[in-house]
Amino acid sequence: MKFAILDGKIIERREAKVDVEDRGYQFGDGVYEVIRVYNGKMFTVTEHLNRLVKSLDSIGIKLPYTMDQLNDLLEELIEKNKLQLGTIYMQISRGVAPRNHAFPTENVRPSLVAYTKEVSRPLESLKMGVKTIVTDDIRWLRCDIKSLNLLGNLLAKQKAAEAGCFEAIQHRSGDVTEGSSSNIYMIKNGKVITHQSDNLILKGITKDVILQVCERNNIVVEERTFTLDELIDAEEVFLSSTTAEVMPIIEVDGKRVGDALPGPVTKLLQEWFELEIEKRCGALNDKILF
Missing domain, CATH: 3.30.470.10 (Aminotransferase class 4, branched-chain amino acid transferase, N-terminal domain)
Incomplete structure (x- = not known):
């Protein structure tokens, strides 16, 4: 450019x-x-x-x-x-x-x-899902500020890259916070569960859009702390960010999530998110094809 x-x-x-x-x-x-x-x-x-x-x-x-x-x-x-x-x-x-x-x-x-x-849309990953690892959250205590100080995030992302994974899911003493550059969600009994927007995570803009479409479509959302054990036991897991949109997670630390394919709720959220993009920015030339 x-x-x-x-x-x-x-x-x-x-x-x-x-x-x-x-x-x-x-x-x-x-x-x-x-x-x-x-x-x-x-x-x-x-x-x-x-x-x-x-x-x-x-x-x-x-x-x-x-x-x-x-x-x-x-x-x-x-x-x-x-x-x-x-x-x-x-x-x-x-x-x-x-x-x-x-x-x-x-x-x-x-x-x-x-x-x-x-930057193109990561359509193949959006369709097939991505693998992740788990790592300690070593960052400071004001992650709600989108600061230029990103060494903790970089170290986590590099660890994921070296493991051949898309993202590192961070935790503090077993409580999931967020990814190195994304918000993390799990689905249990049809509910979308994600960490509350406090000082330990960045309040994602994509996250806000997801919560809005959930509310409009009667999907129950719980914003709360959840553990790694809950995450591993979840029916579906996904992440969100500005560039990754609604990204299915099919593996966490070598353990399959569900049947290792994007789940039905995640697919619905992807569909609704694309509609939100089109409502605000016009028709998309390339869309996720399931």
Whole structure:
């Protein structure tokens, strides 16, 4: 993609340079969002921007743009890059200041970076399901902030990659929290069960959409803590994220989930999620074929 946003201006991506004293680079002192784009339109953009502002407020950074200004910038970037199917990544750091652990006292303007990427839908995985491993959740206690500090997530994801798996399901003393880059769900007696949105997980935008379609279609949802033993014993397991959508899990730590095929409730949720995409962004050229 040819163009990027740097500090409120759209410029050629090769010219987008970040100062070595940017606090995002030196401390991970900032937050980010990834927004899915279908048919050239951002999916759930308002929800993503609201979460961005909430994360910024949590670490004391004031967004130097109005929501409308930021939305317009992102739409212009998508148009200039002629993006139809993919993602837009943006991050805001505290800005450029001499290196000091304490926040800078002088008037430092936050730094904004954004760029687009072509990303297809993972249709084969959505159809067949994916394998996962289990790992300890070693992250900090404010996982509700979409922080640039992702070392714990990266270590978990790398462990999954080395095991030939799609995702690592994290837990704290046997209680499932979330994946390294996803929310985790299990289905028991027809109920969708997922961790409550507190400080131990990121409140997923895709998760919110799933809960909304469940409510509209009379699927019972329980947001609560559940254990690894419950997960292994579940009828179905799936994960969700901006890029993975509603992704069936067919194996956890070498143990089959059900008959190792996407289950009926998960398939229904995939169907309803695709309808939600089409309602907001227009007809999909490629859909999951069961």
